[in-house]
Amino acid sequence: MTWILERLLGRLPLGWLQLINRKGRFFSATLGVGFAVTLVLFQLGFIGALSGSVQLPYQAIRADFILSGPDARTLTDGTATPRQRVYEALSVNGIDSASPFYIGTAVYKIPNGRDASFRIFGVEPETLATFWREDIAQFAPILEVARTATIDGLTRGVPPDFLNGVGTGAPQPLNLNGIPVGLVGTFEIGPGFDSDGYIFVSTRTFFQIFPEQDPGAPAHVFVKVAPGQDLLSVRQDLEAQYDPTETLTRSIEEALADEVMVQTVEAPIGIIFGFGAVMGVFVGLVIVYQVLSTEVSDHIREYATLKAVGYRNRFFSSIVLEQAAILGICGFVPGALLATVLYGMISGATGLPMVMEQARLTNVLIGTLVACAFSGLLAARRLRAAEPAELY
Amino acid sequence: MERAIETRGLNYAFGSGPARTQVLFDVDLTIHRGEVIVLKGASGSGKTTLLTILACLRDMQDGQAMVLGEDLVGASAGLQVHIRRRLGFIFQAHNLHDALTALQNVRLGLELHGGKAKAQWRDAGEHLLGLLGLEDRVHYKPRNLSGGQKQRVAVARALIANPDIVFADEPTAALDAESGRIVIEMLKDLAEARGTTSLIVTHDERVVRMASRVLTMDQGRLVADETAEKTDEMEAG
Numbered sequence A: 001m002t003w004i005l006e007r008l009l010g011r012l013p014l015g016w017l018q019l020i021n022r023k024g025r026f027f028s029a030t031l032g033v034g035f036a037v038t039l040v041l042f043q044l045g046f047i048g049a050l051s052g053s054v055q056l057p058y059q060a061i062r063a064d065f066i067l068s069g070p071d072a073r074t075l076t077d078g079t080a081t082p083r084q085r086v087y088e089a090l091s092v093n094g095i096d097s098a099s100p101f102y103i104g105t106a107v108y109k110i111p112n113g114r115d116a117s118f119r120i121f122g123v124e125p126e127t128l129a130t131f132w133r134e135d136i137a138q139f140a141p142i143l144e145v146a147r148t149a150t151i152d153g154l155t156r157g158v159p160p161d162f163l164n165g166v167g168t169g170a171p172q173p174l175n176l177n178g179i180p181v182g183l184v185g186t187f188e189i190g191p192g193f194d195s196d197g198y199i200f201v202s203t204r205t206f207f208q209i210f211p212e213q214d215p216g217a218p219a220h221v222f223v224k225v226a227p228g229q230d231l232l233s234v235r236q237d238l239e240a241q242y243d244p245t246e247t248l249t250r251s252i253e254e255a256l257a258d259e260v261m262v263q264t265v266e267a268p269i270g271i272i273f274g275f276g277a278v279m280g281v282f283v284g285l286v287i288v289y290q291v292l293s294t295e296v297s298d299h300i301r302e303y304a305t306l307k308a309v310g311y312r313n314r315f316f317s318s319i320v321l322e323q324a325a326i327l328g329i330c331g332f333v334p335g336a337l338l339a340t341v342l343y344g345m346i347s348g349a350t351g352l353p354m355v356m357e358q359a360r361l362t363n364v365l366i367g368t369l370v371a372c373a374f375s376g377l378l379a380a381r382r383l384r385a386a387e388p389a390e391l392y
Numbered sequence B: 001m002e003r004a005i006e007t008r009g010l011n012y013a014f015g016s017g018p019a020r021t022q023v024l025f026d027v028d029l030t031i032h033r034g035e036v037i038v039l040k041g042a043s044g045s046g047k048t049t050l051l052t053i054l055a056c057l058r059d060m061q062d063g064q065a066m067v068l069g070e071d072l073v074g075a076s077a078g079l080q081v082h083i084r085r086r087l088g089f090i091f092q093a094h095n096l097h098d099a100l101t102a103l104q105n106v107r108l109g110l111e112l113h114g115g116k117a118k119a120q121w122r123d124a125g126e127h128l129l130g131l132l133g134l135e136d137r138v139h140y141k142p143r144n145l146s147g148g149q150k151q152r153v154a155v156a157r158a159l160i161a162n163p164d165i166v167f168a169d170e171p172t173a174a175l176d177a178e179s180g181r182i183v184i185e186m187l188k189d190l191a192e193a194r195g196t197t198s199l200i201v202t203h204d205e206r207v208v209r210m211a212s213r214v215l216t217m218d219q220g221r222l223v224a225d226e227t228a229e230k231t232d233e234m235e236a237g
């Protein structure tokens, strides 16, 4: 290692040699940086999983536009949309179809399992093929039958044998708000932070499960533009139909971007993870600064001696930066490994999409090195105390 | 004969206002290349202060001073560093890097100087440590060396880059009589072989006896300048 660094730096790797001379301090500093890296990666992983899981249902939607209440920034919050938007939209030239979309939440105690919280989507079976991905739309005919439902095959916390039976024989019974429904098929979306899985039912079944919901006030209205039409001009015509302060027109991408923004930046959960990441950076900065400035103070007489002989500040700064880079890299490697293991454990346990992305690793590595360099430069300010005239 | 150091009317004071204390008064001094000079005097007489000014570790205040042909009056920080790179420093404390071996510490004295000298640090360092009686301690770290051995490593570090002037403050304080003698002999050999000048502050009578010239300071003034007879002959020859 010393040999490699010597070739790399073109000088005696003094910073490295000093670090390994105090093995205990070096070890705990590395541990501290590693911990900070794990913390940051962990929080970023959560934010990534959060935004990833938010995207999952959107990826199944095939609508061109989604009409929502003016304050609706996620699928589930905000004012409902008047159902008459469906007819208004259909009156616009170039619009092929429009359909109301209802959302409810129900908890079901799975046999031999825990309580699972389901997000229930109420849809018109006849427009399912227009507005939803094929694996969901294929069940349109069977959803027409009263009290049938399809369920997310990736639902979290459900015993595998419970889902395996679905779609193979008789409908698997399930109780939603006291209403028995039969599960007739599975599709794949994946669990989110606030629900364990998704269930699709027809609007008719939906209002049996949620009698308190108003059929005249769907959560959103989906709109599909006829093939070959210009999306932009149709959108303008559509927006001209109603007061923009009462109804939002967004593409699916825009709606998704809004929701990701809300969940990862504005919602408490996103703020907590973001704060955790900031804490990690802060902890890392403080540890590295502490270690490096102690290193400088401990060697101040030696540095003053070198200063007397004619070494310049640049040399000393490069030693501190050398130490900063070593701490950064030696902390990053175990920190990133630990985080990767934790990602695997968490996504295994929760079904959340916690994946260690190459770009995230690279960014955190760069961030670690920049933060270490920053701390190092701060610590290097102490070198000014090296006063060679005081040595004699 | 070429002059290594020359001062005229050198004054120096610490502090300012009412706290101002002048510690050097009208120091006139000429030191030629190849001289091995001892500077002695009572504690507080200003020896160290004079040394640090001549070694470009303190800025000049008043008077004239030339070191290695460079004018110290108003010398920029850059010029000071340039001069210091041609000097050797032996401090009372060894100030070795505890993380480095004896040889690596010596190498630091050379690292600054590029080219051939730097490339040959290993041979040169081992040779020099050998001359100082440390051939079997080359790869020891300071914590495994005695005080005298550490001081000898510091001497090797000061000499490895072939300085033109060596400034030493009580270099033999930590050394036994024999190592002290070896160090001073080495400085004298260098003076003869390379014209290296040495200015050694010491109270050690054994060192005083070995010097070619002895300067005495008292209360900030140079009060005596004696040349040993033996070296007188050498200079005449």
Ligand SMILES: Nc1ncnc2c1ncn2[C@@H]1O[C@H](COP(=O)(O)OP(=O)(O)OP(=O)(O)O)[C@@H](O)[C@H]1O
Pocket: B014, B015, B023, B041, B042, B043, B044, B045, B046, B047, B048, B049, B050
């Ligand atoms: N940094 C300083 N600030 C103020 N006064 C100082 C400083 N350094 C030295 N002095 C004063 O200057 C005078 C000369 O000090 P100096 O260190 O040069 O003496 P010295 O001859 O080397 O003494 P010693 O033999 O004890 O080392 C002393 O009176 C000392 O108190």
Ligand SMILES: [Mg+2]
Pocket: A392, B047, B048, B049, B169
């Ligand atoms: Mg002194």
